[in-house]
Amino acid sequence: MPERLGPPRETPLFDRVALVGLGLIGSSIARAVRHLNLARTLVAIDGNEAVVARVRELGIADEATADVAAGVKDADFVILCVPVGACGAVAEAMKAGLKPGCIVSDVGSVKASVIAQVQPHLPKGVQFVPAHPVAGTEHSGPDAGFATLFFNRWCILTPPDGTDEAATERVRDFWQAMGSKVEVMTAQHHDLVLAITSHVPHLIAYNIVGTAADLETVTQSEVIKFSAGGFRDFTRIAASDPTMWRDVFLHNKEAVLEMLGRLNEDIALLARAIRWGEGDKLHDLFTRTRAIRRGIISEGQETAEPDFGRRREGQ
Amino acid sequence: MPERLGPPRETPLFDRVALVGLGLIGSSIARAVRHLNLARTLVAIDGNEAVVARVRELGIADEATADVAAGVKDADFVILCVPVGACGAVAEAMKAGLKPGCIVSDVGSVKASVIAQVQPHLPKGVQFVPAHPVAGTEHSGPDAGFATLFFNRWCILTPPDGTDEAATERVRDFWQAMGSKVEVMTAQHHDLVLAITSHVPHLIAYNIVGTAADLETVTQSEVIKFSAGGFRDFTRIAASDPTMWRDVFLHNKEAVLEMLGRLNEDIALLARAIRWGEGDKLHDLFTRTRAIRRGIISEGQETAEPDFGRRREGQ
Ligand SMILES: NC(=O)c1ccc[n+]([C@@H]2O[C@H](COP(=O)([O-])OP(=O)(O)OC[C@H]3O[C@@H](n4cnc5c(N)ncnc54)[C@H](OP(=O)(O)O)[C@@H]3O)[C@@H](O)[C@H]2O)c1
Ligand SMILES: NC(=O)c1ccc[n+]([C@@H]2O[C@H](COP(=O)([O-])OP(=O)(O)OC[C@H]3O[C@@H](n4cnc5c(N)ncnc54)[C@H](OP(=O)(O)O)[C@@H]3O)[C@@H](O)[C@H]2O)c1
Known part of the structure; x- marks a missing residue:
């Protein structure tokens, strides 16, 4: 698989x-950075000691530590790959280093809230x-990552007003090196777009699977057996990481509630039909x-x- | 692929x-019947002359015709594989033959309505x-079928009161021969179960894709580009055949509206949270x-x- 990424940089x-x-x-970025030689030294920092140990075993970084301030020391590029709700605390913990x-960059699925959380902590002379990256699977943790995750996927940058253009261009180069297509937009617009293409679909999937479990x-055994009619697709989405998704909804509240409102209006019309x-x-709708x-x-x-192209188990 | 189905019967x-x-x-059944030698003679009947011609080209039946009454003549097993709303008309057209x-059997995604449509037309001595079969893809037409579609999938039988047990057993044998697991239940219960495992998920998917297109x-270009965050899964379901699905909703109205009501209650709670x-x-919900x-x-x-296990285009 990694050969699609092209050869390592000189x-x-x-x-x-x-x-x-x-x-x-984070571990997908680590694997891609390693494979493509995007960093002379790669430091892995995680609050969870078990994850630090696993990163060492996997050998996907040059150094691994649980100490954020020490880990970011001397880095010229830091990427926060933690749940959206943890970004403020991480920024505070690392600012001294x-x-x-x-x-500094991040990969959070919500942007305006991350900017509000992170920016106040950054020292002068540090660019945010x-x-x-609009890419993922329903799995999580350091074993779930793979180097081609971002290949041929979009990555959205949302530099706040006043960000140094050169910094934005370096981050663009970084994502393009991993095979991504890059688009720049405001954090507010990002949060609205992702509400409809990602956040609300997840909420709906969690909801339908939850409702089905409670009938x-x-x-429940019938729901499981006869899921091949469509329901099982929703269960994939509803198997995503609970902490990550809790944070997404808490931090993109307005856009999610607005899109949900639109959806509810439309479903009322469908129910009426x-x-x-x-x-x-x-x-007409089903054709459109x-x-x-x-x-x-x-x-x-x-x-x-x-x-x-789903392959079936047990066949 | 077909070897998973085992050898043809003597x-x-x-x-x-x-x-x-x-x-x-219908074309998946045809291919499986052929492959497994489940019928001495297989007759393909379709109201669409283009489909009849294509079936001849594909060579997936021994005879092919657009004339229903003539086609069912002398058959000992007839399966209606038309949209749910067409079953009454087909039953009427074939009764003389x-x-x-x-x-007589069918494969409709709704059962109580099909029974109400078909049974009145069946002559005495004919068992219904x-x-x-709870199996499918988002594609349709005679080229979309494949012999293993039903393998390891459930098939639900809903014989009305008074149906000859022996007839039910022969239909069970038929589906088991194609690799299906068979369960028997009432038509009413079937329609409730499938409302939640299939019909409402389709409705929700059509709805969210429709809403996204109208924002x-x-x-629309943003919706398409950034769909990898979850939305594109919904578009698969919302690409299914419009006629088939229109008929499903019109013919399973009560159960669909009931399940939709439940879903709406739950989504209101989620929005509040x-x-x-x-x-x-x-x-809690995301964990459950x-x-x-x-x-x-x-x-x-x-x-x-x-x-x-989705494979990516363009990689
Ligand atoms: N998953 C996706 O599909 C996807 C796609 C695009 C963007 N994103 C974004 O990417 C970010 C990470 O998501 P992910 O799926 O990679 O999550 P993940 O697999 O759950 O990994 C998050 C890692 O961060 C650690 N962590 C949590 N809080 C921390 C803190 N305060 N300090 C240091 N480490 C901490 C976690 O440790 P524990 O094991 O202790 O929790 C875990 O190892 C999120 O902001 C998410 O919105 C995700
Ligand atoms: N697709 C699924 O995932 C799935 C799964 C389980 C069960 N089912 C059920 O299976 C049945 C067929 O679905 P499908 O997906 O196979 O549909 P399909 O691919 O659209 O095929 C239906 C065929 O029936 C023909 N037809 C329509 N009305 C007719 C009539 N009055 N007389 C004779 N032929 C007629 C159609 O011709 P035209 O080309 O002129 O329309 C078409 O060739 C439906 O009842 C559906 O509920 C579907």
Whole structure:
């Protein structure tokens, strides 16, 4: 798989890169950085000692520590890969160690809140370029990562007003080196876009799986057996990390509630069409929605194979 | 792939099997019947002349015709594989051709309505054993089918009161021969179970994709680019056949509206938890829902690979 990333660079992009949080995203970055030679030295920092130990075993960083302030010392690029709600605390813990000229970034799924949490803690002379790679799986932890996770996926940068252009360009180069396509937008717009393309779909999936588990008229065993009709797709999304997703909803409250409101209006119309037997309205909607999938497939963000090309267990 | 189905039978299960509707499901049955030698003669019937011609080209049946009454003549097993809303018309069209002792079945995703539509047309001496294979993809038409579609999937039989036990057993044997696991329940219970495991998930997916397409604050191009965060899973479901799904909702109205009501209650609670920052409530739900996915994977209804083992285009 890694060969799709191309050969390692002759000269690293950064001298000393520190990653805080070695879960799915952090450990994927670590693997890609290693594979592509993007850092002369790669430091892995995680609050969880078990994760630090596992990172050492996996050999995906040059140094590994649980001490944030010590870990970021002398780094010229620091990336926070912790749940969105932990970014403020990490920024505070590391501020003493940051050297002037250092670029700080993150990978949080919400951007305005992360900026509000992190920026007040950063010393003068440190640039903050928030980022969000739109890529992931339902798994988490340092074993779940892989070097090609970001390949052919979008990464959104949301530099606050006043950010040094050169810093933004270096972060762009970093993500492009890992195979990502980069787009720049405001944090506010990011949070609105991701509310509909990611946050609300997750909320809906968690909700439907939760509702199904609580029914009295249909047993859990029936839900499980007959899930191949569509439901099981939702369970994949609803198996994602609870802490990460709790933080996303708490930190992107307004946009999520706004999009949920829109969805509720539309579902009320659909329910009405069903109640009154308005088949044409249903057929129209069901026809329109196919175009969006075709767009996603032709943009290379999805496989064209039926059923995601899913392989079956037990076959 | 077909070798998983095991070797062809020495003696066919039925003499003459007629399939009405050669789309995804009908053409998958045709391929499996052929491969496993479940019928001495297989007749393909479809109202669409283009489909009849394509079935001839594909060579997946012994005879192919657009004439329902002629096609079912002398068949000892007839399976309706047309959209749920078309079952009454097909039953009426074929009744003159049905021979005594014939077993009629179907594959409709809704059962009570199909029974109400079909039974009044069946001559005395003909047994009706409704079936629903809980298996499918988002594609349709005769080219979309494949012989292993039903392998390791559940098929639900809903024989109405008074159905001959022997007929039910023959239909069970037929589905088991194609690799399915068979369960018998009432049509009413089936319609409730499938409302939550299939129909409402489809409705929600169509709804969210429709809402996303209509937003003014987020462009369609942004929705497409940044869909990898969760949304694109919904677009797969929302790319399913519009006619089939229109019919499902029109014919399973009560159960769908009931389940939708439950979902709405739960989503209101979730929205409230987000509004008031009740992180524990969110975390609890997000933890509970993982158990259901584990159940589905250990029951062999889903792959354990991250991201459905999805292969990426353009990589
Ligand atoms: N997963 C995705 O699909 C995805 C996609 C794009 C962006 N993101 C974003 O990426 C970030 C990380 O997500 P992930 O999926 O990689 O999470 P993850 O697999 O759960 O890993 C997070 C890691 O951070 C550690 N950590 C938590 N709080 C910390 C703190 N205060 N100080 C130091 N380390 C801490 C965790 O330790 P413990 O083991 O003790 O928790 C864990 O090792 C989140 O902000 C998320 O929004 C995720
Ligand atoms: N797709 C799934 O995932 C799935 C799963 C389980 C059960 N089912 C059930 O299986 C049935 C068929 O679904 P499918 O996905 O196989 O549909 P499909 O691919 O759209 O095929 C349906 C076929 O029936 C033909 N047809 C429609 N009305 C007819 C009529 N009055 N007389 C004769 N032929 C007619 C259609 O012709 P045209 O080309 O002219 O429309 C088409 O060739 C539905 O009842 C559905 O609820 C579907």
